Amino acid sequence: MTSDPSPWYLGLDTATPWLALALWSPAGADGATDVVHRHAIDLGRDLAGALMGELDAFVRAHDVAPEALRAIGVGVGPGSFTGIRIGIAAALGLGRGLGVAVAGAGTLEALALAGLDDGEVGWSAIDARRGAVYAGRFRRIGDDIDVLEEGRRRPRAEVPPGARLVEGIAPDAFHAARAARAGAPLLPRYG
Amino acid sequence: MIVLGIDTSCDDTAVGIVRDRAVLSNVVVSQAALHARFGGVMPEEASREHLGLIDEVATRALAEAGIALAEVDAVAATYGPGLVGSLLVGLGYAKGLAWGRGLPFVAVHHLEGHVAASLAGGGLEAPYLCLVASGGHTVLFDVATPGDFRRVGGSRDDAAGEAFDKVARLLGLPYPGGPSVASLAERGTVDGVPLPVPMRAQRGYDFSFSGLKTAVAVLLERNPEAMIADVAATFQARVVGSLVDVTRRAAADIGRDDVVVAGGVAANRALRAAFDETGLRLHFPAPGLATDNGAMIALAAAARLASGRVTPGGDLGVDAAPYQPLGEGPSRPRDATATATGRS
Numbered sequence: 001m002t003s004d005p006s007p008w009y010l011g012l013d014t015a016t017p018w019l020a021l022a023l024w025s026p027a028g029a030d031g032a033t034d035v036v037h038r039h040a041i042d043l044g045r046d047l048a049g050a051l052m053g054e055l056d057a058f059v060r061a062h063d064v065a066p067e068a069l070r071a072i073g074v075g076v077g078p079g080s081f082t083g084i085r086i087g088i089a090a091a092l093g094l095g096r097g098l099g100v101a102v103a104g105a106g107t108l109e110a111l112a113l114a115g116l117d118d119g120e121v122g123w124s125a126i127d128a129r130r131g132a133v134y135a136g137r138f139r140r141i142g143d144d145i146d147v148l149e150e151g152r153r154r155p156r157a158e159v160p161p162g163a164r165l166v167e168g169i170a171p172d173a174f175h176a177a178r179a180a181r182a183g184a185p186l187l188p189r190y191g
Numbered sequence: 192m193i194v195l196g197i198d199t200s201c202d203d204t205a206v207g208i209v210r211d212r213a214v215l216s217n218v219v220v221s222q223a224a225l226h227a228r229f230g231g232v233m234p235e236e237a238s239r240e241h242l243g244l245i246d247e248v249a250t251r252a253l254a255e256a257g258i259a260l261a262e263v264d265a266v267a268a269t270y271g272p273g274l275v276g277s278l279l280v281g282l283g284y285a286k287g288l289a290w291g292r293g294l295p296f297v298a299v300h301h302l303e304g305h306v307a308a309s310l311a312g313g314g315l316e317a318p319y320l321c322l323v324a325s326g327g328h329t330v331l332f333d334v335a336t337p338g339d340f341r342r343v344g345g346s347r348d349d350a351a352g353e354a355f356d357k358v359a360r361l362l363g364l365p366y367p368g369g370p371s372v373a374s375l376a377e378r379g380t381v382d383g384v385p386l387p388v389p390m391r392a393q394r395g396y397d398f399s400f401s402g403l404k405t406a407v408a409v410l411l412e413r414n415p416e417a418m419i420a421d422v423a424a425t426f427q428a429r430v431v432g433s434l435v436d437v438t439r440r441a442a443a444d445i446g447r448d449d450v451v452v453a454g455g456v457a458a459n460r461a462l463r464a465a466f467d468e469t470g471l472r473l474h475f476p477a478p479g480l481a482t483d484n485g486a487m488i489a490l491a492a493a494a495r496l497a498s499g500r501v502t503p504g505g506d507l508g509v510d511a512a513p514y515q516p517l518g519e520g521p522s523r524p525r526d527a528t529a530t531a532t533g534r535s
Contacts, residue, residue, distance in 0.1 A: 046510070048279055048282070048283065048510045049508050049509060049510030050508065051283070052286045052508070053507060055290070056290065066290070066291065066293070081235070081238075081276075082275075082279065085238055085239075085242055085276065085279060085280055085283075086279050086283050087283075088242055089245065089279065089280045089281075089282075089283030089284045090283045090284070090286065090287040091287065092242075092245060092246045092284055092287065093283065093284035093285060093286060093287020093288035093289075093290075093291065094287040094288070094291045095246075095287075095291075096246055096250075096260070096284075096287075096291065097287060097288040097289065097290065097291020098291040098292075099260075
């Protein structure tokens with residue numbers, strides 16, 4: 001593995017059936033360009049067993065030395081309690097092992113980032129069983145996600161029919177990678 | 192070799208550090224107070240607590256051992272059996288830690304950890320017979336060669352420690368029931384009340400404690416004036432008698448002179464006294480290692496690493512296995528070759 005001097009931020013989100021990973025190297029003052037790598041795979045119940053293998057392969061495929069990781073961002077849900085705990089536990093271990101901070105990021109915002117276009121307003125939703133969804137309303141501006149209506153568990157009927165809805169796709173773990181760089185606190189709001 | 196071991200199989204968040212067979216630190220943060228009001232462990236609460244505690248407990252274990260993370264040679268964690276939500280926290284954290292440091296990761300069966308706790312510091316090698324008796328398990332293994340666990344018997348219903356918990360509740364004693372029943376039993380008379388002897392006529396090596404527990408419930412219902420100290424003493428004598436008699440018979444039949452007694456129930460003084468009268472060579476867990484802890488997982492991993500009984504490439508691909516019997520190996524994801532490899 002070649003050592004890469006540029007700093008990298010790792011994002012991971014396991015609150016949905018998807019394992020979403022992102023590696024981000026921000027544009028530097030030295031003129032280096034902004035680089036983002038993404039990987040998402042629907043692992044379902046294989047998440048706990050496959051997570052580290054997927055992460056290892058992803059990081060190696062992009063020639064990023066683990067020691068180049070400067071912070072870890074992890075999706076804190078809402079979503080599957082088990083999935084959220086698997087992700088946060090792994091992130092805490094990675095953070096301790098690498099000696100870097102662990103930040104938390106909302107999964108509904110990551111989903112909005114994955115589905116909305118720049119400037120677009122819409123809902124993102126994750127199934128919460130028994131006719132309910134975790135859902136919130138967001139606006140995407142560049143790579144930022146503005147919260148217009150806080151994400152929470154609500155009856156599916158509360159999402160207006162015909163509204164722009166992002167659901168069933170992988171969250172964009174770039175959102176968690178950006179939270180890592182921003183040093184967002186790790187607050188397991190859900191699970 | 193320095194190994195950091197994690198156990199979060201039930202309601203204790205536990206991290207221990209060992210150097211070969213020596214325990215350097217063993218931090219156990221019990222959630223007993225949290226679960227006491229329910230009279231047993233609430234799985235969702237346990238998992239959430241583990242997540243909030245695991246990093247702090249690991250950090251404390253390193254500090255108490257006087258070891259820097261950079262000095263650790265391998266990381267280990269329990270993969271099963273246990274509560275799945277709890278297992279996943281310790282297992283996930285350990286795998287992240289190992290990958291982050293570029294260290295080998297060893298997935299350890301919880302019961303192999305309990306057995307390793309009784310071998311700590313000593314020079315016992317296989318063959319031996321092993322009784323594991325705890326709140327979650329009551330199993331008898333024959334270990335003919337190192338790491339080769341053959342189940343010869345076990346409880347058909349409640350684990351011995353579970354029976355103590357349930358009877359404690361019937362007697363109005365606090366959770367966990369082992370120490371509280373044992374303490375009350377010291378003031379009571381064995382056979383002061385009539386209670387049945389479990390599985391008296393069997394030829395195999397099994398245990399059964401739920402009938403005994405029901406007998407206690409019926410006795411208390413029919414005779415509310417019964418001296419509860421006598422109930423505790425008689426109940427404890429029945430459990431101890433069953434564990435010792437079956438183990439002694441199995442040792443004689445199989446031809447084992449050494450018996451390892453592991454698990455939280457091994458801390459019971461009446462059990463130790465009864466085993467002392469059998470003439471067997473006994474190996475009890477070292478102080479502080481009887482109940483669930485991280486050092487026992489580290490000890491088991493250190494033994495595996497020392498003897499080469501590890502998976503090539505490590506165990507990063509191992510999933511939590513809540514019902515995994517000992518001796519059948521870790522469960523693996525479907526594509527084991529792609530995910531079992533450690534970091535390169």
